[in-house]
Amino acid sequence: MTIVAFAEKNKAAAQIASILGEGEVEKITVEGLPAYEFKWKGEEWLVMGLSGHIMNYDFPEQYNKWNEVNPGVLLGVDPQKLVTRADYAAAVKKLAKRANKIVLACDYDREGENIGFEAKTLSEEVTNVPIERARFSSLSPKEVKKAFESLIDPDYNMAMAAEARQILDLKMGAAFTRFVTLSVRERARTKDILSIGPCQTPTCGFVYEREKAIRSFQAKDFWKITAIFSAESGKEGDDFEGTHRAGNIHDKEKAAEIFKRLKGAKEGLVAKKAVKETKTSPPNPLNTTEFLKRASKFLGISPELALEVAEQLYLAGFTSYPRTETNKYADDFDFKSLVFDFARQKEYKPFAESILIAPIIPKNGEKDAHDHPPIHPIRAASRGEISSAVNIPQAPEVYDLIARHFLANLMPAAVFEKTHLHLLVQEEPFDSSGTVLKDSGWLEAYPFENKKDKLLPFVEEGQKVGIKKLSNTKSKTSPPKKLTEAELLTLMDKNRIGTKATAPTHIETNKKRGYLETKGKTISILDTGFTLMEGLSLTVPILVRPEIRAKIEALIQEVEDGKKEFEAALDEGTALIKEMYAQLEANKKDLTSSIAGTIKDEAALEDKKNYIGTCKACGHVLRIVQTDSGRFVGCTGYPDCRNSYPLPKSGALTVLRSKECKKEGVAVLKVGNKYNWAVGIGPCFTCDLEKECYPPETVGPCPECDGSMFLITFKDTRFLGCTKRCGYTHSVPKTGKLTLLDKTCETCGWKLFRLKEEGDSPEEEFCVNRRCAEGRKYWKKPGKGAETRIKEKASLSRSAASSAENPTVSSATNSATSPATRLTVTPTAEKNSKVLTAGLKKNKEKT
DNA sequence: GCAAGGTC
Numbered sequence: 001m002t003i004v005a006f007a008e009k010n011k012a013a014a015q016i017a018s019i020l021g022e023g024e025v026e027k028i029t030v031e032g033l034p035a036y037e038f039k040w041k042g043e044e045w046l047v048m049g050l051s052g053h054i055m056n057y058d059f060p061e062q063y064n065k066w067n068e069v070n071p072g073v074l075l076g077v078d079p080q081k082l083v084t085r086a087d088y089a090a091a092v093k094k095l096a097k098r099a100n101k102i103v104l105a106c107d108y109d110r111e112g113e114n115i116g117f118e119a120k121t122l123s124e125e126v127t128n129v130p131i132e133r134a135r136f137s138s139l140s141p142k143e144v145k146k147a148f149e150s151l152i153d154p155d156y157n158m159a160m161a162a163e164a165r166q167i168l169d170l171k172m173g174a175a176f177t178r179f180v181t182l183s184v185r186e187r188a189r190t191k192d193i194l195s196i197g198p199c200q201t202p203t204c205g206f207v208y209e210r211e212k213a214i215r216s217f218q219a220k221d222f223w224k225i226t227a228i229f230s231a232e233s234g235k236e237g238d239d240f241e242g243t244h245r246a247g248n249i250h251d252k253e254k255a256a257e258i259f260k261r262l263k264g265a266k267e268g269l270v271a272k273k274a275v276k277e278t279k280t281s282p283p284n285p286l287n288t289t290e291f292l293k294r295a296s297k298f299l300g301i302s303p304e305l306a307l308e309v310a311e312q313l314y315l316a317g318f319t320s321y322p323r324t325e326t327n328k329y330a331d332d333f334d335f336k337s338l339v340f341d342f343a344r345q346k347e348y349k350p351f352a353e354s355i356l357i358a359p360i361i362p363k364n365g366e367k368d369a370h371d372h373p374p375i376h377p378i379r380a381a382s383r384g385e386i387s388s389a390v391n392i393p394q395a396p397e398v399y400d401l402i403a404r405h406f407l408a409n410l411m412p413a414a415v416f417e418k419t420h421l422h423l424l425v426q427e428e429p430f431d432s433s434g435t436v437l438k439d440s441g442w443l444e445a446y447p448f449e450n451k452k453d454k455l456l457p458f459v460e461e462g463q464k465v466g467i468k469k470l471s472n473t474k475s476k477t478s479p480p481k482k483l484t485e486a487e488l489l490t491l492m493d494k495n496r497i498g499t500k501a502t503a504p505t506h507i508e509t510n511k512k513r514g515y516l517e518t519k520g521k522t523i524s525i526l527d528t529g530f531t532l533m534e535g536l537s538l539t540v541p542i543l544v545r546p547e548i549r550a551k552i553e554a555l556i557q558e559v560e561d562g563k564k565e566f567e568a569a570l571d572e573g574t575a576l577i578k579e580m581y582a583q584l585e586a587n588k589k590d591l592t593s594s595i596a597g598t599i600k601d602e603a604a605l606e607d608k609k610n611y612i613g614t615c616k617a618c619g620h621v622l623r624i625v626q627t628d629s630g631r632f633v634g635c636t637g638y639p640d641c642r643n644s645y646p647l648p649k650s651g652a653l654t655v656l657r658s659k660e661c662k663k664e665g666v667a668v669l670k671v672g673n674k675y676n677w678a679v680g681i682g683p684c685f686t687c688d689l690e691k692e693c694y695p696p697e698t699v700g701p702c703p704e705c706d707g708s709m710f711l712i713t714f715k716d717t718r719f720l721g722c723t724k725r726c727g728y729t730h731s732v733p734k735t736g737k738l739t740l741l742d743k744t745c746e747t748c749g750w751k752l753f754r755l756k757e758e759g760d761s762p763e764e765e766f767c768v769n770r771r772c773a774e775g776r777k778y779w780k781k782p783g784k785g786a787e788t789r790i791k792e793k794a795s796l797s798r799s800a801a802s803s804a805e806n807p808t809v810s811s812a813t814n815s816a817t818s819p820a821t822r823l824t825v826t827p828t829a830e831k832n833s834k835v836l837t838a839g840l841k842k843n844k845e846k847t
Numbered sequence: 848g849c850a851a852g853g854t855c
Contacts, residue, residue, distance in 0.1 A: 009854060052853025059849090066848070074849090111853055166851075173850030181849080197850045311855075323854090502852065509850090 002044040004099035005134065005148075006092065006119040008106040010034055011321075012139060013049030016105060019144045020045065031091040040148075046095055047105070054085035054092075055118045057170050071178035072585065075578050079170055081121075089122050096123035104154055105134040105147075108370050110560065111499075113155050114162035120154060137370030138330060161560035168552055168573040173197040175581055176543075180532070180595070183588055187596035194532060194595065195513055198549050199498045201536070203506045204515045205544035206491045207525045208533035210483045217479035222248040223255035224473050227430055229268055229423065230466040231457035238457050239468060242268070242423050242430035248475075258428060259472040265425045266467055272422035273461045279413040280451075282442040284365030285374030286405050287327040288500035289493045293486040294401060298448035300521055301394050303485060303504035309398040310375065312390045318381055319402050323501040324372035327365030333373065335360045335410060338380075342407065345380035347400075351407045351445040352380075363409045376406045404445050411442035419456050425467065432456065482522040495546035496553060531598045539587035540580045551576060593640060600636035612655065612679055613666045617643040622666060622679075624653060633666070633679050645680050653677075662689050697740055700750030703771050704728040709750070711740065720768070732768055741765065748772035 007013040013036055017025045021038025028035050028046075035048035057079040063069050083089040096102060102123050104116030113133075120131050133154040136147035176196035184194055225244035232238065249255040284290065288307070295306035310322035329335075339360065342352035365374075380403070383396040415438040423430040434456030443449060459465060483491075489503055498506050507523070510516040515529030525533070537544040542551075555573050558564035564572075584591065601621045604611055610624040612633050620637035624647065631653075633645040647653065651672030659668035665678025676684040676694065684690050698708035699720055707724025711732065718738070720730040732738060736757035743752045745767035756763045769775035 050853090051855070054853090056852090057850095064848085071849090107853090115853065162852080169850045169852085171850090175849085177849040191848095193848065195849065199851065315855080499852070501854085505851080 001100045002046065002098055003101045003103060004095045005045065005047045005103040005105045006116065007047060007049045008112055008115055009051060010049035012105075012107075013047045015139045016144055016148075017045075017047045019139075019141045020047075020148060030094055031087055033087060033091045035091070035095065046098070048091060048095060050088055050092075050106070050115060050119060051085055053111075053115055053118065054083060054088040055081050055121075056084045057081050057166050059170075059174065066178055066182065071175045071182065072578075072581055074175045074178070075171055075574055075581060079167055083122075092119050092122045093126045096127045096129075099123075099127065099129055101129055102127075102131045103134050103148070103151060104131065105136075108135050108137050110158055110162045110165075113158040114166075116154060117156075117159040117163075137368075138373060140330065140332070142332070157562045158560050160566040161556040164556045164559055164566055164569045164573065165552065167570060168555075168577065169198055171574060172577045172580075175577070176584065179581070179584060180592070183592040184596050184599065187592055188599040190599050192514065192599070194528075195509065196536075196543065197509075198552055199502070199506045200509045200513075201533075201543055202495070202497050202546045202549060203488070203492060204510045204525070204529050205533055205537075205546075206488055207483055207510075207516055207523055208530060208537075208544065210480060211525045211530060213480045214482070219476040219479070220250060221252070222250050222475055222477060223252060224248055224475060225255060225259055225262070226471055226473065227262075227268065227423075227425060227467055228469040229432070230468050231459050231463075232466050235457065237455060240432055240434070240456050242421070242432040245429040245431055255472055259470070262426055262428055262470050265470065267464050268423045268425040268430065268467055270421055270459050270461055270463045270465060271424045271429075273459065274420045274422075276418045276420070277438070278416045278418055280416065280441075280443075281413045282363040282408045282411060282446075283405065284327045284363060285329060285376065285409050286402065287324050287365070287367065287374055288322060289325075289489055289503065290327065291322070291375050291402070292504065293489050294405070294448070295398060296484065296489070296521055297486040299394070299397050299401060301398065302507075302518065303489060304508050305392075305394065306398060307501070307504050309390070309392050309394050310402075312392060313386070313395060313399055313402070316389045317378055318386060318389070318399055319378060320374075320376050321372040322375055324374060325369035325500050326367055326371055327374050328368045329362050329364055329376075330373060333362075335362065338377070339407070339410065342377075342380040342403070345382060347382070348380060348403060348407060348445075351404075351411065354444075355407065355410045360410050375402055377403045401448070404448075408442040408446040411445060412439075414441035414443045414451075415439040416451075421456065421459065423465070425470075482524050484521045485518060485523050486521070488523055495549070497546055497549055527598045527601070528595065531594045535587075535591040535594055536584075539591050540583045543580060597637055597640075604636050609655070615641060615643050616666075617641050646682075647679075648677055648683070659693070662693060663687065698723065698751075699740065700744075700748065700769065702726060702728055711738075730768070730770065745769065745772060745774050747774045750775070 005016065007016055017036030017038055020040040021036070024038055026037045028037050030048060033048065035046055038045050059074060059077055059079050063074060063077055102120070104120060106112035106116040116133065123131065131154060132151040134147040134151055136143040173196065177193065180194045180196060184190065225246070227242045229240050229242055230238050231240070244258060246254075246258060249258070286294070291310065292303040292306050295301045296303060301309070307322060310319060313319040314322050336356075339352050339355050342348040343356060377399070381399065383400070386396040386399045417436045417438045419434045421432040423432060434454045436453050436455065437443070437451060443451060485507065488507065492498055492503050492506070497503070507516065510529065511518070514526055515532065516523055517526055533544050542548050552573060555564070555569045559566055559569045597620055604621040604623040607623060612622040612624060615622050615635040615637060618635060618637040618641035620635050620641060622633055622635055622643070625632055625634040630649065631647050633647060635641045635643045637643075645666070647669075648671050651674060654670040656668045656670055656676070659676070661668050661678040661681065663678065663681055665681040667679045668684070669677045669679065671677050678684055678687065681687065684693060687693075698710045700709055702709050702722040702724065705722065705724050705726040705728070707722040707726055709720040709722060709730060712719055712721045717734065718732055720732060722728050732753065733755055736755045739754040741752045741754055743765070744750065745752055748767065748769045748771070750767055750769045750772065752765050753768050754763055754765045766778040767774040768778065770779055
């Protein structure tokens with residue numbers, strides 16, 4: 001007779017085989033997967049480990065086209081269960097064919113029962129031999145043997161409870177996710193998925209609730225009356241602080257009144273002294289949640305990473321299985337040999353030795369989920385051993401935490417001596433207290449808990465003490481702090497969101513969706529997450545709270561308990577989801593507009609080229625919008641906010657971040673290379689402040705009058721003119737990119753120019769002034785003077801001169817790239833430029 | 848493409 005057993009995972013299969021086979025086990029390969037063959041009680045046994053679930057639900061193909069199926073339809077469709085691990089399915093069938101009996105030997109919990117049923121379903125496709133269940137609450141020899149000696153019937157109800165969960169989770173997740181994602185996409189262009197689920201959403205909800213509390217917090221003033229006393233013993237540490245018994249006084253008058261009564265006090269009386277010994281027990285053994293919380297709190301390691309490290313430590317044989325709800329050691333746990341092992345390891349030796357001198361009594365918790373023992377070390381190892389075996393930098397410290405936690409569990413309580421002094425100052429009561437660690441106990445091995453002494457000088461009852469200072473300090477109540485990841489895990493655990501193994505995943509999912517982010521140990525909600533939660537809590541409030549999970553959990557628990565048929569639970573669960581879906585649909589606009597707004601805001605903020613600023617009308621984001629019919633500045637709050645501003649029809653637009661409009665313009669844009677445009681106002685050259693905003697950048701003093709020379713650029717020529725319109729002009733190189741520098745010529749004081757000609761020619765920096773020795777050097781160079789020289793004394797015609805009265809030059813500072821200033825001509829000047837150049841030519845001709 | 852649950 002051949003009996004085939006299926007365990008939840010390979011490690012468990014190997015363990016079962018080695019227990020039952022008593023060392024005589026042959027490892028074989030089935031469809032490329034490991035299995036174990038041995039003889040037990042005269043029978044031929046084959047045990048194979050699965051890989052958790054090897055099947056999963058999904059909607060039939062035709063329902064997976066998001067744009068063709070109304071998401072609500074999914075609620076009326078039955079998802080199908082499909083094999084997701086074909087290799088395992090093939091191996092199961094192959095082994096089942098050989099079997100005279102099949103034993104399901106997965107973990108002892110709801111999912112384990114369900115995983116067993118996956119193997120059962122697949123087996124039944126190829127055989128009809130009896131299928132039984134071995135139920136063990138740990139992989140200890142005693143438990144495993146007992147389970148295999150007393151096989152029972154598989155628990156259909158338990159497996160179907162998990163089945164109902166799978167279907168309801170999928171229906172809800174898929175329908176809601178698609179609905180919200182597609183609705184938001186109608187209003188905002190995004191490829192992102194906005195997911196919703198019975199675990200991830202309440203997880204985000206916890207962070208949302210905290211954020212709301214922080215945002216709505218209103219600080220209140222309070223007063224605190226404190227005194228610095230002095231024992232006057234002449235020793236160091238004589239001073240100690242006392243607080244008036246009224247504590248935080250929220251009434252200013254009352255505080256002032258008390259403080260008045262204390263006025264002039266020079267001494268206080270120690271009316272009462274109480275010394276109390278308190279004991280602090282070691283923490284409970286680590287289950288997964290507690291482990292993840294401590295890894296985050298003490299080591300700053302994210303739950304996701306901590307679980308990964310623990311997994312690797314487990315696979316490398318250093319620590320026990322990391323996914324457990326149990327925080328209680330089994331009665332027959334062999335502490336002694338493990339502690340002996342630690343006594344040989346330098347870092348842990350003193351603690352191990354202290355444990356071994358007395359009978360070992362572990363500190364235990366109360367949860368025994370009959371799954372796996374608490375997370376504990378399997379053997380003592382050094383940092384070096386760990387880091388060479390597990391290639392994750394955090395592995396040694398995670399191992400150290402698990403090892404020290406284990407040892408601490410076996411050590412005595414820490415003893416503190418707490419002293420409380422009751423003092424009287426002019427009949428007003430003050431309190432002062434101190435704590436001293438008397439016996440460190442388990443804290444010796446556990447440096448993560450940092451308990452600092454607070455010392456008090458030695459004083460006796462009835463003794464008088466001096467007063468060095470009395471103060472009445474005003475403070476403000478502080479807002480709630482952001483959640484830490486450890487606190488979030490606690491909330492999830494308390495509210496039964498997710499399981500031991502999935503809590504980190506739910507946090508990760510929220511991060512991946514852009515709902516949450518972590519900074520160090522704290523976790524905060526991002527705008528998308530906040531608006532989504534806000535929208536949901538206004539339309540389907542239950543979704544944001546842990547009740548949603550609780551409701552589904554209650555339903556499937558009834559299935560597990562045999563109080564409700566599977567079909568009935570599915571119908572009820574689906575009805576609940578349909579009801580929520582209807583609420584969501586009815587409030588589609590309210591729900592999606594704010595989310596869409598946020599998404600658009602975020603995208604607009606990212607889009608540096610088009611970002612303009614904040615909309616004064618609604619607080620959303622203004623950006624340049626380009627459509628087929630033209631361009632304008634619009635608000636991401638559209639269509640609710642219709643705030644918009646026109647833009648010039650042509651010319652490349654550059655937002656000048658360093659420029660601020662002195663009027664009401666939202667931002668200043670550079671249009672082509674021509675002029676500037678204040679959003680909300682229009683072209684700067686029509687603004688009376690233009691000269692103030694864009695003063696002509698002068699080159700140096702005019703040699704003919706007390707004006708200054710500035711660069712005038714036209715389409716086909718450029719030269720220097722005088723701000724006083726005295727008629728003096730001066731030539732500049734006609735070709736190449738000309739930039740006015742901040743440097744000045746040491747000889748004449750004119751600013752230097754930089755010229756970059758087309759092609760490979762090097763940049764030149766020079767003085768342009770022909771009346772300066774420096775400048776003449778430049779013009780004398782071959783190819784500079786002859787062709788480019790224009791008549792220096794050419795005077796501007798009247799019309800040209802008058803055009804110069806208008807602001808003709810504006811500067812656009814490219815502050816990001818160079819301190820230099822580029823000079824450009826405004827259209828006003830351009831309009832006149834024909835006249836001006838004509839006049840110029842005339843002058844030329846004249847001479 | 849969607850959830851949550853196993854496991855690696």
